[in-house]
Amino acid sequence: MPQAAASLSSCEQLNTTTMDSDNFNPPESWKRTTSVMMIRAEFKDKDIMKTECVARNTVKTTRSELEESNNEYEKVVERKKGKGFVEKLQKLVTEDPSKSSTKLAEELGVGNTTIQVCIKEDLRYNFYKRRKGQILIxxxxxxxxxxxxxxxxxxxxxxxxxxxxxxxxxxxxxxxxxxxxxxxxxxxxxxxxxxxxxxxxxxxxxxxxxxxxxxxxxxxxxxxxxxxxxxxxxxxxxxxxxxxxxxxxxxxxxxxxxxxxxxxxxxxxxxxxxxxxxxxxxxxxxxxxxxxxxxxxxxxxxxxxxxxxxxxxxxxxxxxxxxxxxxxxxxxxx
Missing domain, CATH: 3.30.420.10 (Ribonuclease H-like superfamily/Ribonuclease H)
Known part of the structure; x- marks a missing residue:
């Protein structure tokens, strides 16, 4: 375990140096995977927060999910917004484009932030104000x-x-x-x-x-x-x-x-x-x-x-x- 921790620490230093030099912001899925690896390597929450630039609640949630899944790494790091979820969201948006993100989150049983991120990153949509125009027959x-x-x-x-x-x-x-x-x-x-x-x-x-x-x-x-x-x-x-x-x-x-x-x-x-x-x-x-x-x-x-x-x-x-x-x-x- 100490050897794995040392290896992981070396990789983190290398990645951190590269990312800082390029001002690179890694995807959330990468941060989640790295957080799970650091938890399994027995890092403290404070170190994970500093390395991944994430909130304490995020680290605690990941740690709780890992404990509830009996340390099943694949299940915890699995992307929450899978293909089926995106397809359901796409269908709901197509049926009623006026539906708010809050209402969509209630129907799909997820957080409002998850819906907003999925709409922006997966569907490539944005919420726009409706415009007024002349009625032309x-x-x-x-x-x-x-x-x-x-x-x-x-x-x-x-x-x-x-x-x-x-x-x-x-x-x-x-x-x-x-x-x-x-x-x-x-x-x-x-x-x-x-x-x-x-x-x-x-x-x-x-x-x-x-x-x-x-x-x-x-x-x-x-x-x-x-x-x-x-x-x-x-x-x-x-x-x-x-x-x-x-x-x-x-x-x-x-x-x-x-x-x-x-x-x-x-x-x-x-x-x-x-x-x-x-x-x-x-x-x-x-x-x-x-x-x-x-x-x-x-x-x-x-x-x-x-x-x-x-x-x-x-x-x-x-x-x-x-x-x-x-x-x-x-x-x-x-």
């Missing part, structure tokens, strides 16, 4: 495809090579600070030191309209009156008094296309008639795909500023008015 898919093809053709084959595109969008900004209780944490000793996120019953809000051009020009934000419900008359007045003069000033005689989404006040007969009579060109309802914010390069930047503004306590008009100067523009039409 077959008719809606065909409609979006048809409009997207028309829009792409309009972008790739303009009537004039120097055609400018003006992208527009509206956004509501509220004064109440937005926060995510799951992600937005506060690192302190006492939970009573965490500041309160103030909320009001009727938060102040402002609706903002903005435009950027394909060359990077940014129109100063237009603030709608408080409580205004934008309709066709109000939108046409906005186009006539604010948008059209700015667009024509920036275009300076060059041909241009004005983009707008499919909001009701944008697609009304009165609005469409005014746009056709007073602008060079615009995206009509039969060209712009519905529910497609990714088609508008202004949308991501507006949403980014919206997140910055609503993520802190602020004065709405002041913060929003400073936004256009901070917008990161990109060339969208080559």
């Amino acid at each position: 077959e008719k809606a898919q065909q409609n979006r495809l048809s409009k997207a093809q028309k829009l792409l053709n309009k972008l790739k084959h303009p009537v004039h090579n120097e055609t400018l595109w003006f992208f527009s969008d509206e956004k509501n900004f509220t004064q109440d600070q937005k926060h995510n209780s799951q992600n937005n944490r506060w690192c302190v000793k006492n939970p009573h030191e965490v500041p309160i996120v103030g909320q009001t019953k009727f938060p102040a809000a402002v609706m903002v309209f903005g435009i950027i051009s394909s060359n990077g020009d940014v129109m100063p934000p237009h603030f709608f009156p408080k409580g205004l419900r934008l309709n066709s008359e109000g939108y046409v007045a906005l186009m006539k008094d604010v948008v059209a003069p700015w667009i024509k000033k920036v275009a300076a005689g060059r041909p241009y296309v004005f983009q707008q989404d499919s909001a009701p006040c944008h697609t009304s007969h009165k609005t469409q008639k005014w746009l056709a009579e007073n602008l060079d060109d615009y995206t009509s309802p039969n060209i712009w795909p519905p529910n497609s914010p990714d088609c508008n390069p202004y949308q991501p930047d507006l949403m980014q500023h919206h997140g910055r503004v609503e993520g802190q306590d602020h004065q709405v008009l002041q913060e929003v008015s400073e936004g256009p100067g901070q917008v990161r523009l990109r060339q969208v039409v080559e």
